[in-house]
Structure formats: structure tokens, C-alpha cells
Amino acid sequence: MTTVDNGVNVQALLDAREVLRGAPEAAQFTWKASAKWENGVHSTATIKNFFGLGAEQSHKSETTFTADHPEVFAAEDHGITPIEYLLVGLASCLTAGVASVAQNRGIQLRSVESTVEGNHDIRGILGVDSDVRNGFNDVKVTFNIDADASKEEIEALVAQSQKRSAVYDALTNPTSVTVEVA
Amino acid sequence: MANSWRRERWDSLRLLTPNWQSRLPGQDYTGPDPDGYMTMGEVVEFIERFALATRAPVRTRTTVTSVRPDGDGYHVSTDQGELRCRSVVLASGACNLATVPDLSAGVPSAVTQVTPLDYRGPDGLPDGGVLVVGASATGVQLAAELQRSGRAVTLAVGEHVRLPRLYRKRDVLWWMDASGVWDQRYDEVDDLSRARKLPSPQLVGTPERSTLDLNALTGLGVELVGRFAMVRDGVALFSGGLRNVCSLADLKMKRLLATFDEWARTSGREAEVGPPEEFPPTDVPASSRLKLDLRTGEIGSIVWATGYRPDYSWLDVPVLDGKGRLRHEGGVVDAPGLFALGLPMLRRRRSTFINGIEDDARDVIGRLVS
Numbered sequence: 435m436t437t438v439d440n441g442v443n444v445q446a447l448l449d450a451r452e453v454l455r456g457a458p459e460a461a462q463f464t465w466k467a468s469a470k471w472e473n474g475v476h477s478t479a480t481i482k483n484f485f486g487l488g489a490e491q492s493h494k495s496e497t498t499f500t501a502d503h504p505e506v507f508a509a510e511d512h513g514i515t516p517i518e519y520l521l522v523g524l525a526s527c528l529t530a531g532v533a534s535v536a537q538n539r540g541i542q543l544r545s546v547e548s549t550v551e552g553n554h555d556i557r558g559i560l561g562v563d564s565d566v567r568n569g570f571n572d573v574k575v576t577f578n579i580d581a582d583a584s585k586e587e588i589e590a591l592v593a594q595s596q597k598r599s600a601v602y603d604a605l606t607n608p609t610s611v612t613v614e615v616a
Numbered sequence: 617m618a619n620s621w622r623r624e625r626w627d628s629l630r631l632l633t634p635n636w637q638s639r640l641p642g643q644d645y646t647g648p649d650p651d652g653y654m655t656m657g658e659v660v661e662f663i664e665r666f667a668l669a670t671r672a673p674v675r676t677r678t679t680v681t682s683v684r685p686d687g688d689g690y691h692v693s694t695d696q697g698e699l700r701c702r703s704v705v706l707a708s709g710a711c712n713l714a715t716v717p718d719l720s721a722g723v724p725s726a727v728t729q730v731t732p733l734d735y736r737g738p739d740g741l742p743d744g745g746v747l748v749v750g751a752s753a754t755g756v757q758l759a760a761e762l763q764r765s766g767r768a769v770t771l772a773v774g775e776h777v778r779l780p781r782l783y784r785k786r787d788v789l790w791w792m793d794a795s796g797v798w799d800q801r802y803d804e805v806d807d808l809s810r811a812r813k814l815p816s817p818q819l820v821g822t823p824e825r826s827t828l829d830l831n832a833l834t835g836l837g838v839e840l841v842g843r844f845a846m847v848r849d850g851v852a853l854f855s856g857g858l859r860n861v862c863s864l865a866d867l868k869m870k871r872l873l874a875t876f877d878e879w880a881r882t883s884g885r886e887a888e889v890g891p892p893e894e895f896p897p898t899d900v901p902a903s904s905r906l907k908l909d910l911r912t913g914e915i916g917s918i919v920w921a922t923g924y925r926p927d928y929s930w931l932d933v934p935v936l937d938g939k940g941r942l943r944h945e946g947g948v949v950d951a952p953g954l955f956a957l958g959l960p961m962l963r964r965r966r967s968t969f970i971n972g973i974e975d976d977a978r979d980v981i982g983r984l985v986s
Contacts, residue, residue, distance in 0.1 A: 572856075572903060590867050596860040606856035607845045 442537040460487050476502040476512045517570070521550040523601045528575060531595025541587060544580040551575075573605065617676050618663040620709060625656050627737045628761055630821035632753060633969055634787050640666045641974045651787065653821025684932035689953060703953040703984055706931070706942070710959050710968065711924035717749075720920065722847030724910050728917040732758065735919060738765035744916020745769065747852065747908065749844045751776045753816035755921030756828050760820070762919075763836045770908060770915070771833060772854055774843035777817040778865040778898065781827045783873060784880075785890035788819070795879040797872075798966035802946055805961070812961045815923070830862065830898050841904050850911040854904070862898035869895070926959070947980060955980045 454461040463486035469479040482496040500513030507515075514522075525548050536543050552573045558566040579588050596602045631638065636650035638659075643666050654662065667674060675696065682693040683704055692699040714731030723729060728742050732754045735741075738761060745768040748759040755771065763769040779788050792798050805811045820828040830840060842855030873893075880886050908915065928936060935943050935950050943950040946963045957976055958968060966972030 586867065586870065589863070590871075593860055593863045593867055596857065597864060602857065602860075606842070608848065608853045 438537065438540050438542045440533045440537045440543050442534045444534065444537045447534065448538075462486070472512070474502075475507070475509050476500070517552065517554065520570075520601075520605065521552055521573070524573065524575065524599075524605060525550045527599045527601035528577075528592070528595050531599050532577070532579065532591050535591050535594045535598070536581065536583075539587070539591070541591065542582045544582075545578075546580075547578045549576050617667055617674060618660040620711070621656050621659045621663070624711075624733050626732065626735050626758070627656075629757070630655050631659060631970075632816075632819045632821055633789055633971070634821075637789060637793065637969065637971050638662060639971050639974075641670075641977075643669060651825065652823060680930055682930050682932050685951070690933075703955065705955045705957055705980060706949070707957040708926065710926050712927035713925050714920060715923040715925050716920045717844070717922055719844065719847055720918075722850075723852075723918060724850045726913070727910050727915055729920065730917060731920050732924075738762050738767065741767075741919075742916045745914050747772065747844075747910075747915050747918045748921055749918060750774070750921035750923065751818065751830065752921065752923070753819055755919075756818045756830075756833060757820050758919055758921055759833055759838050760828055760836060763833070763838050768839075768914075769837075770839045770841055770905075771830075772841050772844040773830065773858055773861060774855075775815065775861050776830075776865050777815055778829050778869045779817040779819055779827075779872075780829070780869075780893075780895055781819060781825050783876065784893055786888075787825070788817075791876045791879075793966075793971075794885070795876055795883075797875075798964060798969070798972070800965050802961050802963055808961065811965075812959075814960070829895075831896065834899055834901075839905070840901060841908070842906070847910070850909065852908040852910055852915075854906050854908070856904075856906055858904045859900045862900050866897045947976060948983065955983065 463484060465484050467479050467481045469477050471477050477500075479499045479501065480496055481493065481499070483490060483492050485491065499519070501516050501519065502512040503509035503515050504511045529546055529548060532546050533543060550573065552570040554570050555566045557563045558568040577588075577592055579591070581588060581591075583591070630653040632653070634650065635645040635647060635652050635654060638645050638654060640662075643662075645662075675694075678694045678696045680692060680694050682691075684691050686700065689700060689702040690704050692701060692704070714733045716729075716731060720729060730741065735758065741762070746762050747770045748755050748762065749772045751759075751771055751773040759769050759771045781788060783791055802808055802811075818829050820826070826832070834840060840858060842858040843861070844852060845855050846853045877892055880889055925940070926942070928940070928942065933951050933954060935954065937943050942956055942959065944956050944959075944962070947956050947959075947967075949956055956962060957980060958973065960968050962968075963976050963979060964972060967976055
């Protein structure tokens with residue numbers, strides 16, 4: 435039997451699960467981003483630090499994200515639209531989930547590709563019709579997975595990755611959001 | 617005697633297990649309908665008959681108000697006097713209290729809220745539509761009954777266990793019994809705490825032996841929505857993850873039925889059952905409602921079919937964990953001379969069924985006399 439290796443250290447995750455079962459306070463994380471207006475509808479956001487395991491933590495390096503709007507929105511298109519960042523988050527979260535669950539279930543992956551489409555009626559954000567919501571009407575993710583597994587096992591991987599996905603939960607369930615002026 | 621079956625169940629309820637599986641030590645079902653499901657009146661009669669036959673010294677109409685350690689035994693206070701004993705077997709059940717989520721506090725006061733312990737039948741609810749929260753056995757049964765009574769029912773669906781009533785012409789619980797699923801021990805399963813809180817399957821006991829999954833409810837006209845996540849300004853918000861909980865349930869059902877097929881093949885039981893069957897996937901609405909305004913009168917009542925839990929408020933022995941669950945190892949409670957019976961996956965998967973008590977009780981008795 436060959437060893438399955440999707441590059442996920444499942445043992446570390448399982449160990450963490452055991453440790454945090456008895457130490458829920460260490461499981462409290464705060465993710466942080468800082469954003470700055472550039473010009474027009476163009477902004478940049480940076481991410482470096484977060485809090486978790488009872489202490490301040492840092493990524494290896496700071497990452498800068500540029501957000502803007504496309505030219506059809508009469509903008510300069512320096513970067514992707516903020517709502518597209520949600521698609522990035524969803525796709526990468528589900529993909530990480532697929533890899534982790536596959537590793538835990540002993541399934542070797544060869545390729546995992548997905549497309550994410552968010553249907554958006556922009557009459558909401560433009561204030562054309564107050565019955566139209568601002569956000570996505572619906573989001574569709576389509577996975578193409580090549581792995582040593584049956585179709586049903588692959589479907590189960592994708593279902594389980596949704597069940598344990600932070601971004602899937604954040605998008606499908608309401609979250610209390612507070613916005614203040616400091 | 618049989619108090620909870622008599623007073624804490626809705627009128628139309630029947631057992632989920634077929635009659636032939638209702639057996640107590642020395643008392644099998646001998647009636648004319650082994651494949652039927654007992655009404656609550658029949659369950660009460662079945663238990664009364666057992667009490668009469670065994671002549672167990674049951675003190676009826678006695679409420680235990682406290683059990684506390686006392687020397688090398690226990691002191692039991694009841695509303696009929698005090699008792700001293702060496703050992704206590706807790707057999708008060710897993711469904712004494714209805715679990716209602718905290719978000720219920722945000723429901724506008726004009727909406728009547730009931731739990732399955734209060735519910736008797738559709739006539740007891742005020743006019744208007746009904747939001748049933750929870751799609752396990754209780755939720756699907758009450759949703760169907762309310763929809764059939766002419767009310768518009770919305771069913772909030774979280775993770776659930778889908779099962780057909782019959783598979784390959786046999787009761788699905790025949791398969792659970794015969795193939796050995798119900799004999800799995802608590803120390804054999806991967807994740808015991810998950811196994812112990814597994815929701816009850818979407819089953820109903822009816823003379824027609826019909827399946828009551830989400831597709832059946834959709835066929836009746838019940839509207840499916842995602843898990844009830846929050847009330848914001850009087851508006852109920854539901855999860856957009858309905859499709860995934862349905863996919864998970866479909867996949868798990870398929871896997872379970874495949875293990876039945878495998879068992880039938882390898883144990884030479886193919887001749888006893890019908891040909892393999894496939895069930896269509898859950899028909900999830902293209903876009904389920906994410907919001908329901910509870911202030912408009914559209915919804916007159918909410919039924920919280922969100923689970924049950926035991927009541928240990930009278931148990932003055934420190935044997936509960938941080939989540940209020942009894943600490944026990946296969947029914948041996950974490951205190952000398954204290955035992956439990958009749959809890960989910962106590963010793964085996966069958967521990968909560970009437971037919972599961974004999975084996976568990978013999979185990980406890982063995983420990984009591986040793």
C-alpha cells in the first residue's frame with residue numbers, strides 16, 4: 435500500500451483537536467486586516483498579524499491586497515472587486531478542506547480545480563430597487579477532482595469540506611457585524 | 617407507570633420500531649400485526665402488562681426529588697418519603713426536557729412557541745402558518761401532521777439522518793437489527809460523543825409503512841428552509857447551507873444502505889429481501905428562503921423540534937460533565953454504586969430501544985450482584 439500524501443499534516447490537526455478540547459480559551463482566534471483608501475474606489479488592505487493560541491501571532495510576511503472596481507463601473511480597475519475577494523476566500527477554504535479531508539480519509543488527490551460563480555444583481559448596490567439585495571443572490575462552486583476515489587467518495591469529500599468550512603459558514607449564515615468610527 | 621409515554625407525547629405518535637421489535641424479557645409481541653407500530657396507548661398497555669407479569673415492586677405515583685451520596689450508599693428523597701439504598705440505577709430517560717436554542721428569545725411575543733413536550737395536536741396551535749424547527753423524527757412527523765391539517769408549514773432543516781421506512785421490502789430497522797448495526801458497542805465506534813448525539817432518523821410509524829423524508833414533505837407542500845440561524849429585528853434568518861446538509865444526509869443514507877447490501881450478500885440473506893433499491897436525491901428547492909418575517913402574522917406559531925435532554929436537577933451527585941451530560945462508561949456511572957440505563961449508545965446502538973434494555977439490564981444486574 436502506498437502512503438497517501440496530499441501535503442496536509444492531518445496528525446497535527448487531530449492533535450490540536452485533542453488539546454483544544456480541554457483548552458477552549460486557546461482556540462479563540464482573531465483575524466485582522468487593515469485597509470487604506472487610495473483614490474476613487476481603489477483601496478489597499480494589508481494582513482500580517484493575528485491573535486490565537488493565547489498570543490499575538492504573525493504570518494511569515496505581510497500581504498497586500500488591492501481592491502478596486504472594473505472599468506464598466508467607471509473605475510480604474512487596479513484590482514479585483516471586494517465581493518470577488520469573497521469568492522477567493524470561499525474557493526480556497528473549500529479547496530483546503532477537500533485536501534485535509536482527503537488526507538484524513540486516505541484518498542490521494544492528483545488535481546483539485548474549482549470554479550466559483552456569484553450571481554449578483556447590482557441594482558441593489560446602485561439603489562435602483564430596494565427589493566434587490568446588495569450581496570450575492572446565490573453562489574455556485576463547481577469542483578473538478580482527480581483522485582484515487584469513487585465518484586461518491588469525492589462527493590463526500592466536497593460535502594464534508596463544506597461542513598467544516600469557515601468561509602462557507604460565514605457566507606451561508608448570518609454574522610453580527612459592528613462598524614464603528616474610532 | 618409509563619408516565620412519559622402517557623403524558624409527554626403527542627396524540628398521534630406511534631413507535632418508530634415495528635411491533636415485533638418491541639420485546640421485554642419474557643414478553644414478545646404476540647398480536648396480529650407484527651409489522652405495525654404501537655400507538656402510545658398500546659405502549660402503555662405493553663409496559664403495564666410487563667409490570668404485572670414481573671411483579672416488580674414499583675412505587676407508582678412517586679416522584680424522586682433528590683438522590684445524594686450517604687455513607688456507602690445513597691439517600692433518596694421522594695414526595696412519598698425517604699429511602700436508603702446501596703445502589704441506584706438511573707433509568708429516567710434521555711428526553712425529559714426539550715432543548716430550545718437561545719435564539720428563541722428574539723422571537724416576537726405574538727408568535728406562540730411550543731415544544732414537542734407541550735404539543736398534543738394541530739388544534740392546540742393558534743391560527744396561521746407554523747415554523748417547525750428541526751428535521752429529525754419529531755420535526756418531520758409534526759411538520760407532516762400540521763401540513764395535512766391545512767396549515768402552511770415551513771420546516772427549518774439542519775443536519776439530519778435520512779432513512780427510507782422500507783428497504784428491499786424490509787423495515788429499515790429490521791436491517792439495523794439483523795445486520796448488526798444496533799449491536800455496535802460504545803467502545804467500538806470512532807467518535808462516541810458524536811454517536812451519542814446522533815439525531816433520530818427521519819422515520820414515522822404508520823399503518824401504511826410510508827417513508828417520511830424531506831421529499832415526502834415537499835410532496836405534501838411543506839416549504840424547506842435552511843437551519844434557523846438567528847432572529848434579527850423580528851425576522852427569522854435561515855442558513856443558505858440547506859443543499860449541503862441534504863447532500864450529507866443523502867450520502868450517509870447511501871453508504872448505510874450499501875453496508876446492508878454487503879451484509880445481505882456475505883451472510884447469504886439475499887433470498888429474504890427484495891432487489892436492491894435506489895432513492896432519488898433530496899429535491900432541494902433551487903433557492904430556499906433565507907428570511908421569514910415573524911411580525912406579519914404569516915407565522916402563528918413555532919414548534920421547536922430541536923432535541924431533548926435528560927433532567928438531572930434532582931441528582932445531587934457530582935457526575936455530570938461541563939455540558940451537563942452524565943459521565944459513565946457503558947452505563948457504569950462515575951460514582952460507586954451508580955448505574956444508568958436507557959441512554960443513547962449507552963452500551964450499544966440499541967440501548968435506547970425497548971428491545972435494547974434486556975442486554976443492558978443484565979449487564980448492570982451482573983455488576984450489582986458481583
